[in-house]
Amino acid sequence: MSQAADVALLPPAIELVGIDKRFGAVHANRAVSLAVAAGTIHGIVGENGAGKSTLMNILHGFYQADAGEIRVDGTAIAVRSPEDAIRAGIDMVHQHFMLVSTFTVLENLVLGVKGGWRLAPALGRARRELLRLADEFGLEIDPDAVVGDLPVGPRQRVEILKALYRGARILILDEPTSVLTPAETARLFAVLRALKARGVTVVLITHKLREIMEITDTVSVMRQGAMVAHRVTAETDRESLAELMVGRKVPLGLDKQAARPGDVALAVRGLSVVDDLGVTRVDDVGFEVRAGEIVGIAGVSGNGQSELLAALAGMEPFPQGEVRFAGTVMTPALPGDPGDLRTRGLAHVPEDRLGDGVVGAFPAWENVILGYHDDPAYRRVVLIDRPAILADCAAKMAKYDVRPADPHLATHGFSGGNQQKLVIARELERAPSVLLVGQPTRGVDIGAIEFIHKTLLAMRDAGCAVLLVSVELEEIMALADRILVMFEGRIVGEVAGETADERTLGLLMANAAEGDGDGSR
Amino acid sequence: MARGEAAPAWVGHVLVPLVNLALAFLVSGLIVLAIGEDPLEAVVILVRGAVGFEEAIGYTLYYATNIMFAGLAVAVAFHAGLFNIGGEGQAYIGGLGVGVALLAFDAHLPLPILLLISILASAAFGAAWAWIPGYLQARRGSHVVITTIMFNFIAFALMNYLLVNVLIQPGQMSPQSREFEPVAWLPFAHEALGWFGIQVTRSPLNLSLLWALACCLLVWLLIWRTRWGYRIRVVGGNEPAARYAGIDPAKVVIATMCVSGALAGFVGLNEIMGVQHRLLLNFTAGYGFVGIAAALMGRNHPLGIILASLLFGALYQGGAELAFEMPRITRELVVVIQGLVILFSGALEHMLRPRIEAMFRRPAPAGGEG
Amino acid sequence: MDEHFLLAVLTLDATLRVATPLILCAMAGLISERSGIIDISLEGKMLGAAFAAAAVAHVSGSEWVGLLAAVLTGAMLSLVHGFACITHNGSQVVSGVAVNILMSGLTVTLGIAWFAQGGQTPGLGEAERFRPLLWPGTEALREVPVLGTLYRELLSGHNLLVYVALAAVPLVWWGLYRTRFGLRLRAVGENPEAVDTAGISVAWLRYRAVLLAGLLAGIAGAYLSTAQNGAFVRDMTAGQGYIALAAMIFGKWRPVPALGACLLFGFLDALAVRLQGVALPGVGEIPVQFIQALPYVLTVVLLAGFMGRAVAPKAIGIPYVKER
Amino acid sequence: ELSPAVVFDMGGKFDKSFNEGVWNGIERFKTETGVKYREFEVTNETQREQALRRMAQRGADPVLGIGFAQAPALEKVAKEFPETRFAIIDMVVDLPNVQSIVFKEHEGSFLVGALAAATSKTGKVGFIGGMDIPLIRRFACGYVQGVKHGNAKAEVLQNMTGTTPAAWNNPTKGGELARSQFDRGADIVYAAAGGTGVGVMQAAKDAGKLAIGVDSNQNHIHPGTILTSMLKRVDVAAYNVFKTAMDGTWKPGIQVLGLAEDGVGWALDGNNDKLVDAGTRAMMDSLRADIIAGKIKVHDYMSNNSCEG
Numbered sequence A: 001m002s003q004a005a006d007v008a009l010l011p012p013a014i015e016l017v018g019i020d021k022r023f024g025a026v027h028a029n030r031a032v033s034l035a036v037a038a039g040t041i042h043g044i045v046g047e048n049g050a051g052k053s054t055l056m057n058i059l060h061g062f063y064q065a066d067a068g069e070i071r072v073d074g075t076a077i078a079v080r081s082p083e084d085a086i087r088a089g090i091d092m093v094h095q096h097f098m099l100v101s102t103f104t105v106l107e108n109l110v111l112g113v114k115g116g117w118r119l120a121p122a123l124g125r126a127r128r129e130l131l132r133l134a135d136e137f138g139l140e141i142d143p144d145a146v147v148g149d150l151p152v153g154p155r156q157r158v159e160i161l162k163a164l165y166r167g168a169r170i171l172i173l174d175e176p177t178s179v180l181t182p183a184e185t186a187r188l189f190a191v192l193r194a195l196k197a198r199g200v201t202v203v204l205i206t207h208k209l210r211e212i213m214e215i216t217d218t219v220s221v222m223r224q225g226a227m228v229a230h231r232v233t234a235e236t237d238r239e240s241l242a243e244l245m246v247g248r249k250v251p252l253g254l255d256k257q258a259a260r261p262g263d264v265a266l267a268v269r270g271l272s273v274v275d276d277l278g279v280t281r282v283d284d285v286g287f288e289v290r291a292g293e294i295v296g297i298a299g300v301s302g303n304g305q306s307e308l309l310a311a312l313a314g315m316e317p318f319p320q321g322e323v324r325f326a327g328t329v330m331t332p333a334l335p336g337d338p339g340d341l342r343t344r345g346l347a348h349v350p351e352d353r354l355g356d357g358v359v360g361a362f363p364a365w366e367n368v369i370l371g372y373h374d375d376p377a378y379r380r381v382v383l384i385d386r387p388a389i390l391a392d393c394a395a396k397m398a399k400y401d402v403r404p405a406d407p408h409l410a411t412h413g414f415s416g417g418n419q420q421k422l423v424i425a426r427e428l429e430r431a432p433s434v435l436l437v438g439q440p441t442r443g444v445d446i447g448a449i450e451f452i453h454k455t456l457l458a459m460r461d462a463g464c465a466v467l468l469v470s471v472e473l474e475e476i477m478a479l480a481d482r483i484l485v486m487f488e489g490r491i492v493g494e495v496a497g498e499t500a501d502e503r504t505l506g507l508l509m510a511n512a513a514e515g516d517g518d519g520s521r
Numbered sequence B: 001m002a003r004g005e006a007a008p009a010w011v012g013h014v015l016v017p018l019v020n021l022a023l024a025f026l027v028s029g030l031i032v033l034a035i036g037e038d039p040l041e042a043v044v045i046l047v048r049g050a051v052g053f054e055e056a057i058g059y060t061l062y063y064a065t066n067i068m069f070a071g072l073a074v075a076v077a078f079h080a081g082l083f084n085i086g087g088e089g090q091a092y093i094g095g096l097g098v099g100v101a102l103l104a105f106d107a108h109l110p111l112p113i114l115l116l117i118s119i120l121a122s123a124a125f126g127a128a129w130a131w132i133p134g135y136l137q138a139r140r141g142s143h144v145v146i147t148t149i150m151f152n153f154i155a156f157a158l159m160n161y162l163l164v165n166v167l168i169q170p171g172q173m174s175p176q177s178r179e180f181e182p183v184a185w186l187p188f189a190h191e192a193l194g195w196f197g198i199q200v201t202r203s204p205l206n207l208s209l210l211w212a213l214a215c216c217l218l219v220w221l222l223i224w225r226t227r228w229g230y231r232i233r234v235v236g237g238n239e240p241a242a243r244y245a246g247i248d249p250a251k252v253v254i255a256t257m258c259v260s261g262a263l264a265g266f267v268g269l270n271e272i273m274g275v276q277h278r279l280l281l282n283f284t285a286g287y288g289f290v291g292i293a294a295a296l297m298g299r300n301h302p303l304g305i306i307l308a309s310l311l312f313g314a315l316y317q318g319g320a321e322l323a324f325e326m327p328r329i330t331r332e333l334v335v336v337i338q339g340l341v342i343l344f345s346g347a348l349e350h351m352l353r354p355r356i357e358a359m360f361r362r363p364a365p366a367g368g369e370g
Numbered sequence C: 001m002d003e004h005f006l007l008a009v010l011t012l013d014a015t016l017r018v019a020t021p022l023i024l025c026a027m028a029g030l031i032s033e034r035s036g037i038i039d040i041s042l043e044g045k046m047l048g049a050a051f052a053a054a055a056v057a058h059v060s061g062s063e064w065v066g067l068l069a070a071v072l073t074g075a076m077l078s079l080v081h082g083f084a085c086i087t088h089n090g091s092q093v094v095s096g097v098a099v100n101i102l103m104s105g106l107t108v109t110l111g112i113a114w115f116a117q118g119g120q121t122p123g124l125g126e127a128e129r130f131r132p133l134l135w136p137g138t139e140a141l142r143e144v145p146v147l148g149t150l151y152r153e154l155l156s157g158h159n160l161l162v163y164v165a166l167a168a169v170p171l172v173w174w175g176l177y178r179t180r181f182g183l184r185l186r187a188v189g190e191n192p193e194a195v196d197t198a199g200i201s202v203a204w205l206r207y208r209a210v211l212l213a214g215l216l217a218g219i220a221g222a223y224l225s226t227a228q229n230g231a232f233v234r235d236m237t238a239g240q241g242y243i244a245l246a247a248m249i250f251g252k253w254r255p256v257p258a259l260g261a262c263l264l265f266g267f268l269d270a271l272a273v274r275l276q277g278v279a280l281p282g283v284g285e286i287p288v289q290f291i292q293a294l295p296y297v298l299t300v301v302l303l304a305g306f307m308g309r310a311v312a313p314k315a316i317g318i319p320y321v322k323e324r
Numbered sequence D: 001e002l003s004p005a006v007v008f009d010m011g012g013k014f015d016k017s018f019n020e021g022v023w024n025g026i027e028r029f030k031t032e033t034g035v036k037y038r039e040f041e042v043t044n045e046t047q048r049e050q051a052l053r054r055m056a057q058r059g060a061d062p063v064l065g066i067g068f069a070q071a072p073a074l075e076k077v078a079k080e081f082p083e084t085r086f087a088i089i090d091m092v093v094d095l096p097n098v099q100s101i102v103f104k105e106h107e108g109s110f111l112v113g114a115l116a117a118a119t120s121k122t123g124k125v126g127f128i129g130g131m132d133i134p135l136i137r138r139f140a141c142g143y144v145q146g147v148k149h150g151n152a153k154a155e156v157l158q159n160m161t162g163t164t165p166a167a168w169n170n171p172t173k174g175g176e177l178a179r180s181q182f183d184r185g186a187d188i189v190y191a192a193a194g195g196t197g198v199g200v201m202q203a204a205k206d207a208g209k210l211a212i213g214v215d216s217n218q219n220h221i222h223p224g225t226i227l228t229s230m231l232k233r234v235d236v237a238a239y240n241v242f243k244t245a246m247d248g249t250w251k252p253g254i255q256v257l258g259l260a261e262d263g264v265g266w267a268l269d270g271n272n273d274k275l276v277d278a279g280t281r282a283m284m285d286s287l288r289a290d291i292i293a294g295k296i297k298v299h300d301y302m303s304n305n306s307c308e309g
């Protein structure tokens, strides 16, 4: 990047000066200052809970800072609400999508836009503008699709279109890529570059340092609420950023031994799953997973991976097929029961941890027994054995470095990464014979990713059969011994782990996906 | 955030509720003043009438017993994510169970067995009345709020029919059954205390208070200390997670509604076996609805429900005393005061909380978790 | 045959009369709940408004001023409800219960204080009530067989508020689905954060929703005391607010199905009234209590048999708190 | 020195009928004698006993309980306070210190039924009760006999308002019931339903039909619309309890007040005299005389829990 040195000379589009924010006793932002030059892409990295989202939410007016100043194009402005921010041209794509899932794309688009009281003209205008934007940035989307029916990739496109439609000059994206496939990420970055070319200033939060290196001009690092470093991207590298974030050296590669597969632990034959609307989501799928190997399932999200996992875990009945595991056979006539499967040694890390994997309102210790609540070890006669569970929870928290290590904290009070660690601890610590894992590191910081990957490999080496579903190609390639590619409910290819590379896999997924370009349905 | 709480616990748990209560009384006082009575005197009469003498305490506790049962019923259902508005009907039918059982057996069996039968009958009848809405919710998706409202009306029609046509004491004007044999009367508190040589004034307070307190303990154990309660809370907290955990939400919903109905049915135990000693119309007197407020004010926790029930019991009894002593204060004005208490202590409980807690906040520990 | 036809028409006519307050309240509840605020206080608002309407109509001599008072009362109670659960994040159910209890006591207390008739308001004269409106041509069409009867009995001859209730349904529908305000209202009941981050005030939107609900419940109250009846009587709402709530849920929080549910309730009620004491062929005379329970039983049966799961607005009942 | 007390029942003293009648009577007593009384309105089953006992404890005498539902409580309390004089209306409590006053509602209802039959042009009349309970059946049964006596072919439509306590305070439902009866051809409706009757009378007025009031004289509510009111002189009864206690002529025992005792009757005043012509008046007088003389026997539903005698 030749213009790297110029970046610092450009006038700042936004300046945050001495932003301070407390949530109760938690000091989320400590006198944070940040300047982002106009027309550049600025990255923010930091561990889970470092205060990145808080800082950006303050810039967007969602939270109010306790102290500090926000300047846009050099003038201090008061940002008391998102309305003020939007008026100043600041818009944000939030970490958790801010979409109304029962609305269509178009309706979501016009939600925040001012204008007459009748809806029809506004929708008409939005439709035209949407087509134009889609054209200009390659952000195609069906304006009449109901958002709840869309896969995450297109959903995020809606979020970006929302901001563009409102005429954002400064666009904040909070972990936009954590839910995207590489192809989708690439398209997002193309959009960001196009925006940059038109003078839009972009702030990008991500945990993936590769992406920081790829797209940003400058980058800031946050740790424990404070801003610890600003760097010009071209003048730094992943290792030093990782060290700045975590405060220690983080090895970025995994040393993985060759697998020593044993007996078949999980056998799937002719499995089909049909959803509530009668659409076939999994179509005649068959494969085997052996003890001591990791089988990865790659694919663009929404191609049946979720339904496959749900069916294997006994959560979803299926009209066709047969699943053999630990001496039981699940068939349409004999549907499995998740509780029973668990006692036979099946563990399941669900894709959607807050949706399926935990009860948000429960304290951590209660979620650590979810699914295993009938285990005699957790009860005395009829009453549950609280001390035992608390001790168990504390042990798991220590082993998996869950922060804060407080078993009594409500689960939704943990960051997503730490929630994930809780779920993983719960499922892995039972020494299962078969482990189903969906998106194990979605939205998790690099320190934690490293830990989770190591743990999964250790499980494999201990003889567990692991079925890993992930949209992160990098992750699949790093972990899986065999990789199956799923497309439209079918398995369209298999690649050995050591020979796989991003190009072949991407091609497999892309070739197959040709007819379904934007993934929206 | 729990960790960040810097104000002492008593401020949140004692002071704030007291201030809210005072506020409710302040507004009530203005109304009392407006009708030309002395508000201070009214407060004195109200408080004295609620807790000032043995009989008053007896009545307060007697009302609290009913409200506890009804509140527990609402709370248990709430933990499974169900809004059971049908406590009134379930209590009514629970009372029917007690009545029918005692009419059948009171001449033949001793009290302990009759008590056991009555507890079982009220629970079974109440549970049965809640089972249908529960079943329909779980298996047919019929919204439990509608069905329980409907079942309240149906319960009243059923009871009206049975009392007027079947159970009425022959030759009686009043649609009520015959009086049970005295052996089938749940001992009053004044009688029970009398066994131990403690003399207190008579009141309708009876041994079902003990059962209510036992139920509070049992509900607490059930909800927070057993895996059945765990299942209930998982279903209420996150239904997909329940499915993930191998818990069948439909079964839990049905079972929880039955438990809820059984608890509501115990209102019938207190009223029919404990106080009225006969089956009669309208003995539920709206306790099922007050139970909703008590449960929510008590945050669906048995301890909170006990406190809320005591508050409501005191208002019932003190309010009656107030209407008795001050001719210009009608029973409707007492209802107004009750409404204001629910408004300020329940719905507006967060109004002053932050400000009051801020006044007592200790400086936050340096360098909070970040 | 002709007589049966007339009776059928008259039953439908009664259905309309009975359903009117239900429709108004169901629409009120729908607007409020679509914005995420549970409205158990329909009963109390309607009661308060009924009292205000009758009291003010009596004092002023005009049903219109009474209606205004009713609407203001409904709105005021909505503000109380909103203050508790929008501004102060109180429990919506507790707040609703409080309003109901408060109104049940306050209406009678004020009634005794002002009119000394035991909480009842003085009976209203012809000029102080909403009287039936006779549509033009009713007499001319008198002799036309079927149409004449339908026109005379079913369409014409209701008071203004009945037509207001009927008009409220398409209006609410239009408002909800065809205006920007409606879009935002529905959004805030599903995902208030999305509305907030779009730069729209969640609180102000919800306040407007509960105010509209208060207005409609106010009209329902005025209907009870100044149109359908000619005075306020204590607790005269007799649980209709709850029935309206049930109808709204029955209608899955949508205006037209909710209207259908209200009409169904009204019809079952009107039917039950006419079945009392009638000996049914084969069964003989059914005990009156069973007939009285019939509407409720049928509702449950219909609900279980023909209605899928009703999905409530996602954010309903949850106070919108950003920082915990 | 006399300190009388009254305990109203759940309907409350302003229930537009029965309790309110009592209230009117004792208010008259208060204005005439200047003696104040204590009062209480119960809100649930348990308060009856509490209130009665509290009255007795406070030295009230006599203590008047209103309504059949108070009988068990009054019996209990009267035993505890044998020195205190008690009275109960609508129910018999057989104790040496209790005066029980019951009315022959069926006789009064018979009379207004006969008047309805004589006035009806359609040969169909209606009856609207609050709740289906024996007392109301007694009203209905007497009314039906009166109607049939006046016109053997006449038809009586009957409706009950509800099954919850709201049945006594639901004018809307009352009005709807009345309209349904008008729709079916009735032109006179007798309401024995407390506050619900307000709606019945309003509906009659709106429809240009006639209504019959109950308990107290309700003719003034809509002059020209109320054919008559079936009077149940609880006001007189209540007044007498206090008055005799004051005079020292109070006696325990059972008083059955029928037409002969002027305990029940029908109301004729300036508000309805145009509705009842001279011939009809004469007929009513002779009917009354016949009942008193025993020439006409009005069957009491309570005697055999059936309207067939």
Ligand SMILES: Nc1ncnc2c1ncn2[C@@H]1O[C@H](COP(=O)(O)OP(=O)(O)OP(=O)(O)O)[C@@H](O)[C@H]1O
Pocket: A023, A024, A026, A027, A028, A046, A047, A048, A049, A050, A051, A052, A053, A054, A055, A095, A415, A416, A417, A445, B001, B369, B370, C322, C323, C324
């Ligand atoms: N709404 C809130 N209420 C209370 N505390 C909060 C809230 N949001 C954030 N916090 C606190 O602020 C701290 C910073 O959170 P923030 O969301 O900014 O982290 P982050 O850097 O975005 O983390 P992640 O990478 O997990 O998204 C957290 O540790 C948390 O304790």
Ligand SMILES: Nc1ncnc2c1ncn2[C@@H]1O[C@H](COP(=O)(O)OP(=O)(O)OP(=O)(O)O)[C@@H](O)[C@H]1O
Pocket: A048, A049, A053, A095, A412, A413, A414, A415, A416, A417, A418, A442, A443, A444, A445, B001, C324
């Ligand atoms: N409602 C809340 N109350 C308290 N703390 C909260 C709340 N919401 C978020 N936090 C805190 O904010 C931090 C980040 O939260 P956020 O929701 O951004 O996490 P996340 O994106 O799910 O986490 P991750 O980046 O690990 O996936 C966490 O440390 C958490 O403790």
Ligand SMILES: [Mg+2]
Pocket: A052, A053, A054, A095, A174
């Ligand atoms: Mg974040």
Ligand SMILES: [Mg+2]
Pocket: A048, A095, A175, A415, A416, A417, A443
């Ligand atoms: Mg995050």
